[in-house]
Amino acid sequence: MRAIILAGGIGSRLKPFTFTIPKPLVPIGEMPIIEVLIRQLASQGFDRVTISVGHLAQLVRAVCGDGGRWGVDIDYLEEETPLGTAGCLALVGNLDEDPFLVVNGDTLTDLDFAAAVSQHPLDAGISICTTDRAVAIDYGVLEADDDGVLQEYREKPTLEYRVSMGVYVLSPWVIREHIAVGERLDMPDLIERVMKEGHQVRTHYADVFWLDLGRLDDLERGDTVFRSQRERFLPD
Numbered sequence: 001m002r003a004i005i006l007a008g009g010i011g012s013r014l015k016p017f018t019f020t021i022p023k024p025l026v027p028i029g030e031m032p033i034i035e036v037l038i039r040q041l042a043s044q045g046f047d048r049v050t051i052s053v054g055h056l057a058q059l060v061r062a063v064c065g066d067g068g069r070w071g072v073d074i075d076y077l078e079e080e081t082p083l084g085t086a087g088c089l090a091l092v093g094n095l096d097e098d099p100f101l102v103v104n105g106d107t108l109t110d111l112d113f114a115a116a117v118s119q120h121p122l123d124a125g126i127s128i129c130t131t132d133r134a135v136a137i138d139y140g141v142l143e144a145d146d147d148g149v150l151q152e153y154r155e156k157p158t159l160e161y162r163v164s165m166g167v168y169v170l171s172p173w174v175i176r177e178h179i180a181v182g183e184r185l186d187m188p189d190l191i192e193r194v195m196k197e198g199h200q201v202r203t204h205y206a207d208v209f210w211l212d213l214g215r216l217d218d219l220e221r222g223d224t225v226f227r228s229q230r231e232r233f234l235p236d
Contacts, residue, residue: 007105008054024105104166
């Protein structure tokens with residue numbers, strides 16, 4: 001199985017750390033975020049990992065190397081100019097006809113990536129891995145009619161949503177048919193494009209731990225959880 005890790009972002013929400021360290025190399029516990037991902041992928045049967053790099057690319061290459069120490073083959077694609085979370089996929093070479101995984105390089109999760117790939121039907125264009133997220137609202141939420149008459153008042157409610165985890169499974173034909181080489185394109189735009197063309201986009205729900213480590217408070221939480229529950233993410 002093949003996975004592509006998106007590791008080219010600037011990481012502006014993690015400044016000042018990312019002035020000198022690319023976001024995927026920011027540590028949780030004793031290792032960089034991206035190493036956790038690579039170890040997980042290797043343990044789940046992925047044998048080839050492509051890392052999309054941009055900002056401070058040489059440091060990512062220096063840390064990850066060829067993947068030999070984790071038992072995977074790592075190669076790189078480097079964007080001369082930022083192409084977005086989907087545009088860079090047009091640079092991926094040697095795609096066969098099997099579906100492949102795409103994951104943001106700042107993701108901490110105990111998701112079974114291999115299961116997501118195995119459950120993706122080839123006639124579907126994209127599978128979006130999803131989980132539940134509760135959002136606490138710090139205000140009273142009001143609903144009124146057109147005349148201003150209050151219909152409902154909820155004090156500091158907690159709203160629940162099913163959200164994208166920044167983990168996707170793609171069929172190779174999506175890249176060939178829907179992304180031009182050199183085109184700047186983000187994943188939400190690609191998803192809308194595929195759906196507009198009448199192709200199926202599926203969701204893969206999993207009740208798992210998940211954090212996007214792109215903000216300082218989430219990074220701190222992820223570090224705490226990883227240190228206390230390391231075996232949850234790296235059982236070996």
